[in-house]
Structures are given as structure tokens and as C-alpha cells.
Amino acid sequence: MKIYLIRHGEPDYTDVTNQHYVGYGRDLGGLTPAGVKMAQQCAQKPELQQVQLILTSPFTRAMATTIEIARQVAVPVTVELDLHEWQPDRTGTLIENNRQVAxxxxxxxxxxxxxxADFPYPYETADEVQARVNAVFARYAAHYDCIACITHGEVMTQLTGQRSFDYCEIKAIDYPN
Structure with a gap:
């Protein structure tokens, strides 16, 4: 199965910062106007015309990107919890600020x-990121030839080995990779 990994558009954390959201609350940040435009331009890419399904991370910035792409690429969309970004604290209870995330x-x-063993935050390892995302893809491999996956930079790094990605950058992989 061909998978087009797409990093979400440029995020906007203004509202969540103004509301003093921390931890998972930060993941409610949407897109900047430039991020919306990036997603709209991404939707015009010819490779996306092959896509039979769009999978998306549940984080707002990814879903907002997906909305813009899905307006142009008329295929079903499925939100998959396990396509979220790398977790700095797998318990979701120990990290209270961005300094701790860093x-x-x-x-x-x-x-x-x-x-x-003595590190205070039980972050997700690279192997755990790969395993959870590949488990999602495994559920679709028998049913689709080509899907798009709107996700996050670190997820894409773990699946491709590429060190960084621009917002709305597309990277094709073959599953299983």
C-alpha cells in the first residue's frame, strides 16, 4: 500500500496559550491563516488524486489540515487516535509546562x-511511535492501495528516517516499509 504522509499545516497556539492550556490542551491549537493556505495548496498536489482514504491524527492542527485537503480530494476521512504526535509523558499527568516537554x-x-530508568518523564520511544502507527496502517493495508495520512513531524521522522519536514510536506512510503 502506498501511503502519502503529510505533515499538518503551520500551527497556531495563540488561543490555547491565552487560555493557559498545558499538556494535551496544547494539542487543541489550530492553524494559522498561512497554515490553512498551505493545506489548500497541498490538496492540489497531483499525487493526492490517487488517494482512496485519508487518515488523520486527532490533534486539531492535523484535523484542520485534513478538512482543507478533503475539500479537494473527495474521499472518506477517518480520525485515528494512534496517529498523534510523539508523547513526552505517556501518563499524561506529569508534565505541566513547555520547559518540561523540552x-x-x-x-x-x-x-x-x-x-x-531514572528519567522523571516516561516519554514515548521511537520504537513505540513506529509500532503504534504501523498498527494503524496494518488495519488498512488489505483494503486500500493508496491512502493519505495527515500526522506530525516526529511520526514522519520515525517512519522515514528523514530528520525534519516542512509544514504540509508530503513524503511517500510503501507499507509495509
């Missing part, structure tokens, strides 16, 4: 395949 991410980049 600390977890720094440690994750040092030791992506294991968590030190």
Missing part, C-alpha cells in the same frame, strides 16, 4: 530507543 524531547533525542 527536557523530555532533549532526552528522547539522546536516547530515542530507550528511556533511562
Amino acid at each position: 527536557r523530555a524531547y532533549t532526552q528522547y533525542k539522546r536516547t530515542p530507543h530507550s528511556r533511562p
